[in-house]
Amino acid sequence: xxxxxxxxPRPPFSTPEQQPPGLxxxxxxxxxxxxxxxxxxxxxxxxxxxxxxxxxxIGRAVALAFAREGADVLISYLAEEEEDAxxxxxxxxxxxxxxxxxxxxxxxxxxxxxxxxxAIERFGKLDVLxxxxxxxxxxxxxxxxxxxxxxxxxxxxxxxxxFLSKAAAAHMKPGSSIISTASVNADKPxxxxxxxxxxxxxxxxxSGGMAQLLAExxxxxNCVAPGPFWTPLIPSTMxxxxxxxxxxxxxxxxxxxxxxxxxxxxxxxxxQASYISGATIPVTGGxxxx
Numbered sequence: 001x002x003x004x005x006x007x008x009p010r011p012p013f014s015t016p017e018q019q020p021p022g023l024x025x026x027x028x029x030x031x032x033x034x035x036x037x038x039x040x041x042x043x044x045x046x047x048x049x050x051x052x053x054x055x056x057x058i059g060r061a062v063a064l065a066f067a068r069e070g071a072d073v074l075i076s077y078l079a080e081e082e083e084d085a086x087x088x089x090x091x092x093x094x095x096x097x098x099x100x101x102x103x104x105x106x107x108x109x110x111x112x113x114x115x116x117x118x119a120i121e122r123f124g125k126l127d128v129l130x131x132x133x134x135x136x137x138x139x140x141x142x143x144x145x146x147x148x149x150x151x152x153x154x155x156x157x158x159x160x161x162x163f164l165s166k167a168a169a170a171h172m173k174p175g176s177s178i179i180s181t182a183s184v185n186a187d188k189p190x191x192x193x194x195x196x197x198x199x200x201x202x203x204x205x206x207s208g209g210m211a212q213l214l215a216e217x218x219x220x221x222n223c224v225a226p227g228p229f230w231t232p233l234i235p236s237t238m239x240x241x242x243x244x245x246x247x248x249x250x251x252x253x254x255x256x257x258x259x260x261x262x263x264x265x266x267x268x269x270x271x272q273a274s275y276i277s278g279a280t281i282p283v284t285g286g287x288x289x290x
Contacts, residue, residue: 004285008032008230010254012244015235020137022236024056024084031230033061034259035091040068043270047071048123050115050168052106052160053133055085057231058181061258062130062265063088067097069266074100074119076133084232098122106133107155112163120171128269129168131161131180131203136196138238150195157199158206165210165221174218179268180207182223184284200225204280211278220277222268227284230255251286 015028024031033056049066053059054075063073073092077085085101092099100122104111119126135156139145161180168178186204189197204223211221228234228247234255235243247255264281267273282289 005252005254008254008257008260011246011248013246015243017240017243018232018236020135020236021078021081022232023081024060024232025087027230027232027235031057032257032259033057034064034262037259038065038068038262040065040070040095043069043266043272044128045070047127047269048073048119048125049128049130049269050074050076050119050126050164051130051132052076052164055081055088057233058226058229058258058261059130059132060084060088060091061262062132063099064091065262065266066128066269067092067095067099069270070097071128071269072098072123074102074115074122076102076104076106076115078105079103106160106164107152109159109163112160113167116164116167116171125173126168126171127173127176129164129178130265131164131178133160134181134196134233136193136233136237138192138242139194140192142194145195153195154199157196158202161203162206169214169217169219172217172219175271175274176219177269177273178207178210178214178219178221179265180223182207182225182280184225184227184282184287184289186225186280187289188287207280208278215277220268220273222273222276222278223280224261224264224268225280225282225284225289226256226261227282227287228255229261230257247285250284254285256283256285
């Protein structure tokens with residue numbers, strides 16, 4: 001058995017501070033995306049998936065797990081994250097599955113439509129959409145949050161999942177799945193992450209509505225709500241003192257690793273979750289989520 005308190009590194013951390021969006025390759029300790037641990041069993045054999053923010057962190061972990069379960073994947077990311085994206089692609093391709101890499105800004109609806117169109121062109125179908133990419137910045141005062149930053153946060157975290165879900169649903173067959181990454185902040189908003197927390201509440205609410213709307217097409221819609229997870233978003237958007245002790249506030253006294261989310265995304269994407277829709281599954285290290 002694995003003691004969850006000791007399953008991954010615990011703070012304090014001394015990873016270098018980065019500018020957003022941040023790179024996984026520059027983190028210390030490096031996040032564990034399941035490269036050396038995840039073992040597939042054919043749960044997604046023959047499926048095709050589109051994963052935003054698939055270059056690193058949670059997105060890389062999901063892409064790797066999906067590939068080892070038998071799925072081809074398209075990962076989207078910002079141009080600045082190309083270095084990390086190529087590493088993800090290498091891990092996916094080692095499984096024998098295809099990995100299509102597409103850089104661009106999902107804040108634009110036209111780009112979101114291109115992502116879906118590219119997945120259809122390359123795979124002939126789209127079975128799973130994972131809305132994972134996110135933007136956040138940490139502030140101690142509302143005066144520090146500019147209109148531009150507020151808009152960027154909502155366009156990345158809420159508008160893009162809407163654009164992508166709308167475009168994907170037009171092509172998806174019964175049995176398909178849309179999965180969005182929400183957050184423990186949807187239920188317990190952090191005072192220093194006002195804009196980000198608000199978007200995560202919106203994602204959860206929007207997913208619940210879409211689950212009802214798309215049920216008539218046989219498309220399931222769900223959320224995963226992570227607690228504090230060790231990804232490039234952390235050293236690139238939080239002050240050094242917060243990064244140093246990141247995750248220590250949880251009952252398990254550490255942040256989660258992306259690999260510890262893989263099984264949840266695989267379940268929601270698989271046919272084993274045929275009656276799970278409109279749900280939010282928390283993965284919080286012991287922090288209650290109601």
